[in-house]
Amino acid sequence: MEHLSGLVDFTGKVVLVTGASRGIGRAIALVFARAGAKVALASRSTAKLEEVAGEVCAVGGEALVVSVDVAVEAEVNQAIETVVAEWGRVDVLVNNAGITKDGLLMRM
Numbered sequence: 001m002e003h004l005s006g007l008v009d010f011t012g013k014v015v016l017v018t019g020a021s022r023g024i025g026r027a028i029a030l031v032f033a034r035a036g037a038k039v040a041l042a043s044r045s046t047a048k049l050e051e052v053a054g055e056v057c058a059v060g061g062e063a064l065v066v067s068v069d070v071a072v073e074a075e076v077n078q079a080i081e082t083v084v085a086e087w088g089r090v091d092v093l094v095n096n097a098g099i100t101k102d103g104l105l106m107r108m
Contacts, residue, residue: 011036014087019097021048033061040083042066070097
């Protein structure tokens with residue numbers, strides 16, 4: 001995804017990415033970091049988020065780790081409050097994390 005860097009300038013923008021601990025969410029977070037954004041990394045797996053935060057910093061970005069289960073409304077509200085308390089706002093929200101009622105994706 002490095003070829004996408006430089007197409008858009010997100011310098012100073014605050015981006016919150018759910019499901020940022022791996023896969024598509026991780027890749028999205030890194031693209032925004034390369035584009036100059038401050039990236040709030042949200043997921044249930046704090047340990048994995050810390051790894052991604054290291055990657056964000058390695059490409060010159062700024063990261064904030066936010067532990068959240070997007071299936072729990074109170075945790076989502078707290079995650080937003082944490083980002084706003086740290087960086088003053090959220091400019092971009094990437095809703096990458098997904099949930100299913102019974103946990104079985106194939107039944108969706």
